[in-house]
Amino acid sequence: MKLLILDRDGVINQDSDAYIKSVAEWSPIPGSLEAMARLYQGGFRLAIASNQSGLGRHLLTIDDLNAIHRKMVRELASLGCQIEAIFFCPHTPDAHCFCRKPLPGLLHEIASRLQISLHGVPCIGDAWRDLESALAVSASPILVRSGKGLRTLADHADELISLGIPVYADLAEVADHLLAT
Helix, strand or coil: CEEEEECCECCCECCCCCCCCCHHHCCECCCHHHHHHHHHHCCEEEEEEEECCCCCCCCCCHHHHHHHHHHHHHHHHCCCCCCCEEEEECCCHHHCCCCCCCCCHHHHHHHHHHCCCCCCCEEEECCHHHHHHHHHCCCEEEEECCCCHHHHHHHCHHHHHHHCCCEECCHHHHHHHHHHC
């Protein structure tokens, strides 16, 4: 099975500048869970790598985050999909930790835990920091226009073109492409 790494907020679920702090605030982007199920059933292992500085900002607790992830996992399971692992950075930007994207710590942790090279592994994100962390481990970054993706596209168009980073409307369109190749 091939590995696929996804950011959470803005790729799988709706994002919020006020942070996703509760199960009630977590809402999947239309078609994203179905796309994940198609990818899983098509032979992909799915891992999530997500900055969750709401923890460090004391906007939610680890119990709140776990409840959000349980809801997501349950909804995916009802579609016949399993998540290999969920990795997250709880730190705020001023903590200067190695696990907060754009640094590659979360991705190194995924590689270590799953005992896999990330060379060429598709990493899907909506923010430039998601793509930077993928590039740092020789993975294959993919930008979606959902979430913060349109802003990322506008702010980094030249870099996206020069680096050959593909851009898709959303996770469903990425799944269509990956499953067709």
